[in-house]
Amino acid sequence: MTYQQALDYLASLNTFGMRLGLSRILRLTEILGNPQEKYRTIHVTGTNGKGSVSALTAAALTASGLQTGLFTSPHLSKYNERMRVDGADISDEDFARMLSRTQEAAEKMIAGGGESPTQFEVLTAAAFLYFAEQKVDYAVIEVGLGGLLDSTNIIAPVVSVITNVTLEHADMCGGTLEGVAEHKAGIIKEGVPVVTAAKGMPLKVIRRAAKENHAPLYVMGEDFELRERSRGAEGQRLSLEAPELSLSDWRYELPFAAPYQAENSAVAVMLLAVLAQRDARISMPEALEVFRRATWPGRFERMDIGEQKIVVDGAHNPAGAKAFREALDSVFPTAPRVFLLGILHDKAVDEMLDILLRPEDVVLVTQPDSERAELPERLLQSVRKRVRQAKAEPDRGRALECALAAAKGKILCCTGSLYLIGDLRERIVARKEEAGDAGIGNDEHH
DSSP states (O other), X not given: OOHHHHHHHHHHHGGGOOOOXXXXXXXXXXXXXXXXXXXXXXXXXXXXXXXXHHHHHHHHHHHTTOOEEEEOSSOSSOGGGGEEETTEEOOHHHHHHHHHHHHHHHHHHHHTTOOOOOHHHHHHHHHHHHHHHTTOSEEEEEOSSSSTTSTTTTOOOSEEEEOOOOSOSGGGTTSSHHHHHXXXXXXXXXXXXXXXXXXXXXXXXXXXXXXXXXXXXXXXXXXXXXXXXXXXXXXXXXXXXXXXXXXXXXXXXXXXXXXXXXXHHHHHXXXXXXXXXXXXXXXXHHHHHHHTTOOOXXXXXXXXXXXXXXXXXXXXXXXXXXXXXXXXXHHSSXXXXXXXXXXXXXXXXXXXXXXXXXXXXXXXXXXXXXTTBOOHHHHHHHHHTTOSEEXXXXXXXXXXXXXXXXXXXXXXXXXXXXXHXXXXXXXXXXXXXXXXXXXXXXOOOO
């Protein structure tokens, strides 16, 4: 199988859509020899921040000298981004080889009377297989959707993480905030420690699940406290205290100015502290030092071209939109803004727009690279109820050109969907190279 054939195979699996449940992935990995059992895993879910927590954790484990896998979704530019070892994306050749082996297992499964696996299940199984082949010590596994019935939930983690819980994917996770919380809490395993930044009713659900599973629970604001020492446009200096784990004033720096990243980092630090209690190979000083150099593309990422300030952020739900808006207000409190915006139709579009936009903002609406994209003309109607200047340009390339022209002397904010910003990032990088400005300021991440 070539790399292109691997991509074609994945595209063919889209016809089966999104189907929650564990029976298919269990059978698929069984045929592959249960590769997910050959290394330690860390399981991360939550409405927002799980990608950042996963990336920070994986980088810290690598800094401690441990071979570390990282499985995340979705990708921005290439599927390869979803499977990393020690910070490096899987190669095209290895990706094709893993997909070929997984396809063979899937065909055997179907021949035996089973259902075809979904695209995400195939990618999950391929990642598990790759990490086993690479003989990783740890693999940090980010949940795709929910938790309880997500195909990643066949692992037996050494630590579980639930960053936060807000109302998203309710149609597939019980229909209510409590239902969503129950799906997130579904990753909690018997006796396995849990770290969370959840609050309110979702925290009650998580607390109940942890008690039922005799799982030690570490709650931000109760069992560990984050303190801000300083914050500026170039980053933050923070410290964390967790008396129960004998953590007293662990100090570290982040190159991200966005306030929400402080909470994400605190969850990652606490997760690492829990791991360090069980694995003497994990060095907290080395782990925290790597935070200072952390990157996570597409999350409040500075991609300035010359004097033109540009922020790229995949704020794809109301909680993400709120975090993005708060970060903008904190880092650029008075600067006028131009938004290049595209949103998926199955998101809470009106709620997101209410959070993101101010009447004086200029907005260009375009179409994300997804079958679920909201049509620009329809999104424009909603946008015009909230701002005085707005237009639609379905072509993403032309939309970027228009946005850059409109943003002179202003902040250009590219946001609304990860399926949009992946394409825009590539175009912005090309523009930067044309301008002889190759540097990308990974100032922040989500």
